[in-house]
Amino acid sequence: MTAPLLDVRGLKVQFGGHTAAVRGASLSLRKGETHCLVGESGCGKSVTALAVMGLLARGARRQAEVLSFAGQDLRNLSEGRMSRLRGDRMAMIFQEPMTSLNPAYTVGSQMTEVLRRHRGTPRAQAVDRAAELLGRVGITAPGMRLGQFPHQLSGGLRQRVMIAMALMCEPELLVADEPTTALDVTVQAQILRLLAALQRELGLGILLITHDLGIVARIADRVSVMYAGEVVESAPTAQLFAAPRHPYTRGLLSCVPVPGKVRRDEPLGSIPGVVPRLPPGFQGCAFRDRCPHAAPACAGPVPRQPAGPEHEFLCTLPPDWVRRAEAA
Amino acid sequence: MTRFLLRRLAVALLVAMTVLTLSFMLTRLSGDLAISIAGPNATQEDVELIRRAYGLDRPLTVQYFDWIGRAVLGDFGTSYFFRERVSTLIGSRLPITLTLGLVGLGIALVVAIPLGIIAAVREGSWVDRAVMLVALVGQAMPSFWLGLLLMVVLGLQLQWLPISGTGSWEHFVMPGIVLAFSAIPALMRLTRSGMVEALASDYIRTARAKGLTRLSILAKHALRNAAIPVVSIAAVQLGFMLGGSIVIETVFALHGVGFLAWESISKNDFPVVQAVVLVLALIYIGLTLLADLLNAVLDPRLRA
Numbered sequence: 300m301t302a303p304l305l306d307v308r309g310l311k312v313q314f315g316g317h318t319a320a321v322r323g324a325s326l327s328l329r330k331g332e333t334h335c336l337v338g339e340s341g342c343g344k345s346v347t348a349l350a351v352m353g354l355l356a357r358g359a360r361r362q363a364e365v366l367s368f369a370g371q372d373l374r375n376l377s378e379g380r381m382s383r384l385r386g387d388r389m390a391m392i393f394q395e396p397m398t399s400l401n402p403a404y405t406v407g408s409q410m411t412e413v414l415r416r417h418r419g420t421p422r423a424q425a426v427d428r429a430a431e432l433l434g435r436v437g438i439t440a441p442g443m444r445l446g447q448f449p450h451q452l453s454g455g456l457r458q459r460v461m462i463a464m465a466l467m468c469e470p471e472l473l474v475a476d477e478p479t480t481a482l483d484v485t486v487q488a489q490i491l492r493l494l495a496a497l498q499r500e501l502g503l504g505i506l507l508i509t510h511d512l513g514i515v516a517r518i519a520d521r522v523s524v525m526y527a528g529e530v531v532e533s534a535p536t537a538q539l540f541a542a543p544r545h546p547y548t549r550g551l552l553s554c555v556p557v558p559g560k561v562r563r564d565e566p567l568g569s570i571p572g573v574v575p576r577l578p579p580g581f582q583g584c585a586f587r588d589r590c591p592h593a594a595p596a597c598a599g600p601v602p603r604q605p606a607g608p609e610h611e612f613l614c615t616l617p618p619d620w621v622r623r624a625e626a627a
Numbered sequence: 628m629t630r631f632l633l634r635r636l637a638v639a640l641l642v643a644m645t646v647l648t649l650s651f652m653l654t655r656l657s658g659d660l661a662i663s664i665a666g667p668n669a670t671q672e673d674v675e676l677i678r679r680a681y682g683l684d685r686p687l688t689v690q691y692f693d694w695i696g697r698a699v700l701g702d703f704g705t706s707y708f709f710r711e712r713v714s715t716l717i718g719s720r721l722p723i724t725l726t727l728g729l730v731g732l733g734i735a736l737v738v739a740i741p742l743g744i745i746a747a748v749r750e751g752s753w754v755d756r757a758v759m760l761v762a763l764v765g766q767a768m769p770s771f772w773l774g775l776l777l778m779v780v781l782g783l784q785l786q787w788l789p790i791s792g793t794g795s796w797e798h799f800v801m802p803g804i805v806l807a808f809s810a811i812p813a814l815m816r817l818t819r820s821g822m823v824e825a826l827a828s829d830y831i832r833t834a835r836a837k838g839l840t841r842l843s844i845l846a847k848h849a850l851r852n853a854a855i856p857v858v859s860i861a862a863v864q865l866g867f868m869l870g871g872s873i874v875i876e877t878v879f880a881l882h883g884v885g886f887l888a889w890e891s892i893s894k895n896d897f898p899v900v901q902a903v904v905l906v907l908a909l910i911y912i913g914l915t916l917l918a919d920l921l922n923a924v925l926d927p928r929l930r931a
Contacts, residue, residue, distance in 0.1 A: 354835055378841075386838030393836075398829040403851045403926055413837045448927040464837070 302370060303327040304504045305351065305472055309364035312343070312350050312528075319579045320346040320359075322528035328521075330471065331502040333495075335515045335536075337551070338525035341574045344508045345394075347525070348474050351506070352391050353381040369471060387417040390465035394477040396458035400449035406433075406460050407445030413467040432463040436493055455486035462493065466501070474506045479514070491518055512555045516540060521609075524548045527574050527585035534610035544612040544621065546590045584615065592616060628930050631923060639916045646908040647698060651691055653904070654897040663895040664707055694901075703902035708894045713902045717884065721906070723793055724883035727875070728868040730799045731806030732861065739811045740857070743818025744845065747853075750823055758819070762812040774805045774878040791880035802879045806872060810864040817860055821853030828852075855922050862918035866911040 305328040312321040321343040328334040336344050350361050353373065366373045368389060373381070385391075393399045401409060410432070411425035420428070426445065433441035436459040449457060458478060465473055475494065479487035495518045498505055509515060515522055515536065523533040524545065532545040543549045553568025572589040584590070587597040596615045603611055606618045617623075654660070661678035662669075669677075678684045682693070697704065703713035746758040781801060782790035789798050825831060826849050834848045873885035884903055891899035923929045 352836060354832060382835070382838040382840065384838065385836055391836040393829060393833065395829050399833045401830040401834070401848050401852070402928060404848075412839065412843070416837070416839055416843070450928045461833070 304330045304332075304369055305506065306365050306367045307347075307351060307363065308366075309362075310347060310350060310366065311360075311362040312346050312355065313360045313579055315358055316360075317578060319577055319581065320528055321350065322577065322581070322585075324525065324528060324530050326506075326523045326530055326533065328472070328504050328506055330504050331498065332520045333498055333505045333507060333518050334521045334523065335519035336506065336508045336523050336525055336530075337510060337512065337515055339510060339551075339574050341576075342525045343528040344510075344525050345476050346528075348391070348476050348506065348508055352385060352389065352474055353378070354385075354391070383417070386413050386465075386470075387468045388470050389472040389474065390468070390470040391474040391476065392458070392461045392465050392478050394480050396454050396461055396478075396481060399461055400457055402449055404448070405445065406447055406449065406452070410445070410460070410464045410467060413464060417468050428467065429463070432466055433460070435466075435497075436460075436463045437489070438463070454482055455489065458482060458486075458490055459493070462490075462497070466497065466503075469501065470503070472504045472506065474508075476508045477510070478507075480509075480511075487514075494518065512551065524551065527577055529585065529613060531586065531614070532610075532612040534607070538607060538610050542607070542610075542621070544606045544610070544616075544618065545586075545614050546592050546616070547586050548612075549621075550589075584613075592620075628923070631930050632920075635916055635919050639912050642912050643909060646905060646912070647695060648691075650901045650904040650908070651694055654901050655687065655690075660895070660897055698902075698905065703905075704898040706891070706896050706899050708891065708896040708899070713898050716887065716899065717902055717906055720882060720884045720887045723881055724869055724872060724876070724885060726799055727802055727806065727872055727881060727883060728865055730803035731868050731872075732810065732865045734803050734807035735810040735814055735864065736861065738807065739814035740818050743815045743857075744822055744850070746815070746819045747822030747826060748845070755819075758815065762815050765808050766812040768808065770805050770809050771874050771878050773808055774802070774875060777801050777804060778878075793881055798879075798881070802872075802875045802881060805875055805878075806868050810861075810868065813860055813864065814857060817857050818853060821856055822849055825849040825852045851925055855925050858921045858925065859918050862914040866907075866914050869910055870907045 305326075307327065308325045310321050310324045311319065313319050324343065324347050326334065326336065326347075336347065338344050346355070346359075349355050350359075350363075351366070351368075351373075353376070355361060363374055368384065371384075373384075376384075400406070407426060407429055410429035411420075411422060414420040414425040414428060415422070429445055430441040433444055438444055438456065438459055444452070444456075444460075449460075452460065462478075473494075478494070479490050482490065491514060494505060494507070497503055507514070507519065519536045521533070522536050522539045523530045524539075524547065525531070526547045532539070532543065532548045539548065540552070543552055547570070550568065550570040554570065556567055570589055575585065575588065577585060582600075583598040584593075584601045587593040590597070594615065599615075601613055601615055603613050604618050606612055612618075661674050661681070661683050664681070665674045665677050682690065685693075701714055703717075705711065706713050706716055709716055742758050742761075746755040749755050778790045778801065781788045788801050789795070790801070792798055831844060831849055834844045839848070869884070872883060873889050875881070876883045876886040877889065884907065887899065888903045890896075891903065919929075
C-alpha cells in the first residue's frame with residue numbers, strides 16, 4: 300500500500316477554549332483518490348478542511364497527532380513555508396463562488412498571480428496557462444474571460460474560474476469545500492463531472508466536503524462521515540452505502556430517497572435534533588442524545604472498531620449489530 | 628465608462644448651478660447691501676447713490692442673470708474694500724490655501740492609512756486600542772489650540788519651524804500638521820474598518836489559499852477594496868480643509884482664501900464673499916468628481 304498523500308490523525312481544533320469544533324478527527328487520502336467528508340451543517344467538516352490547509356481564523360487552536368502532506372509534517376510548519384505549499388501543491392476551492400473572487404481584479408490577474416508567486420513565471424506565459432486552463436474547465440472564449448471582472452460572470456462560471464485557478468500549479472491535492480452547494484442543480488452536475496474528469500486526467504487527490512449523499516455516491520472513492528467534530532465512520536463508498544454501521548450514518552442514509560427503495564406510504568427518515576456544540580473535554584459518544592440505540596455504555600469511552608476491509612466505525616455497538624438486530 | 632463619466636459630469640454641473648444661485652441669494656438675504664456699504668453715517672441720498680452705482684436698484688432677476696453671465700466668464704466684479712478685481716484677489720490667495728490643503732491632506736494620508744492598516748491587522752490588540760485612542764484625542768482637540776501648542780514648542784522653544792507667514796515651504800509644515808490632525812481620525816477609522824471588513828472576506832481567504840505573500844494579501848487584495856470609502860472621505864476632507872482653514876490661516880497669519888473670506892464677511896464685501904463661496908464650492912464639486920472617478924478605477928463594479 301502506498302503512503303497516503305494526506306494523513307490526518309487525532310486532529311483537534313478549538314475556538315477560544317470553550318468550543319471544540321473538531322475533536323480528534325482522522326482521515327487519510329491517497330494520491331489520485333476522491334475522499335468525501337460528509338455530515339450535517341456544523342459538524343466540523345469545513346473547519347477540518349481549513350485546518351488541513353492552515354487557513355483557520357486567528358484565535359483558533361489546532362492540534363494533531365499526525366498531520367502530514369506528501370510525507371511532510373505540516374504541524375509545525377511556519378506560515379511562510381505553509382504559504383509556499385498552498386496554491387502550489389495543495390489548493391482549495393470554496394462554497395461561495397460569488398464572493399470568493401476579488402471584485403477589484405480581472406479573472407486573468409487573479410489566475411496568473413498564483414503562477415507568478417510560486418513559479419516566477421513571466422506574465423505572458425502565465426496568461427497562456429490561465430487561458431488553457433479556462434478552456435480545460437469548459438469556459439468558452441477564455442481570452443475574453445481573462446479580461447473580465449468577477450461581477451461579469453455567473454456563479455457557475457466563477458466556480459469554474461476558481462477550479463481553474465486552483466489548478467494553475469498542478470497541485471497534488473484539491474480541497475473542495477461544498478463547491479456546488481451554492482449553484483443550480485444543472486450547474487452542480489456540470490461541476491461535479493468536471494471535477495471527476497480532472498481527477499482522472501491529472502491524478503489529483505480530492506478531499507470533497509459535502510452534505511449531499513447523492514454527490515458522494517457519484518464521485519467518491521472513500522467516505523468519511525463526520526459528526527460533532529469526529530469521524531464516526533469511514534469506508535470505501537460502495538461498502539458504506541451497502542453496509543453502514545454507525546447509527547448516525549444509517550440515519551443520514553435513511554434521509555435520502557432512493558428510487559425503488561422508498562415507498563409512497565412511508566415517510567422518509569429523519570434524525571431528530573441538531574448537532575450539539577461540545578465543550579473541550581466532552582466524554583463519550585457525541586451522538587448518544589439523538590441515537591435510537593443509545594445505552595449507558597455510550598457515556599464512557601467509545602471504541603473505534605473495524606467492520607471490514609478499510610471500514611471503521613466509532614461506536615459501542617458490536618460490528619455485527621445490524622445483522623443481529625435484523626435477525627431478532 | 629463613458630456613460631458613467633457623463634452622468635457624473637451632469638450631476639456636478641447641476642450642483643454647480645445650485646451653488647451659483649445659493650451664493651447669490653445668501654448675500655442678498657443678509658440685509659440691504661446699499662445701506663451696509665454706505666456705512667452707519669450715510670444719508671438717505673448717499674445710500675440711493677450707492678444703490679444706483681452698484682446696480683442694486685435693478686430687479687433681483689436682472690441682477691441674478693447679470694451676475695451669472697459674468698461669473699461664468701470668470702468676472703466676479705470689483706471688491707468694495709480692496710478696490711481690486713475679485714478674480715485677481717482670489718487668484719493671488721488661492722495658491723496659499725491649495726498648498727496648505729494639499730500639505731495637510733498629504734500628512735493626514737501618510738499618517739492615517741498605515742495606522743489604520745496596522746490597527747486592522749492587529750484588531751482587538753493593544754496596538755489597535757492605542758491607535759483608536761489617538762484618533763479619539765485627535766478628534767477632541769480644537770485645531771487652534773493644537774496650532775498654538777505647536778507654535779510654542781516647535782516654533783518658539785525648539786525654533787525648528789517659522790511660526791507665521793508664507794515665505795518658504797517650512798511655513799506650511801505646522802499649519803499642515805494642524806489641518807491634518809482634524810482629518811486623521813476619520814481617515815484612520817475608515818481605513819481600519821475597511822481593512823477589517825476586507826480581511827474577513829471570502830476573497831482574502833482565497834488569496835491565502837493561493838499561498839500569496841502577506842504583503843500581496845494586504846496591499847493588493849485587501850487595501851484596494853478598503854480604499855474606496857477612504858478616497859471618498861479624503862476628497863470631502865480636502866474640501867473641508869480648503870473651505871474651513873479660516874481658523875488655521877488666522878492663527879498662522881497665512882493670507883489664503885479662508886482669511887480673505889473672513890475679512891470680506893466682516894467688511895460686508897459681498898462680491899468677494901459670493902466669489903469665495905462659489906470658488907470653494909466648485910473646488911469641492913471637482914474633488915467629489917475626482918473621488919468618483921478614482922473609485923471607478925478602484926472598483927470595476929462602479930463603472931457600469
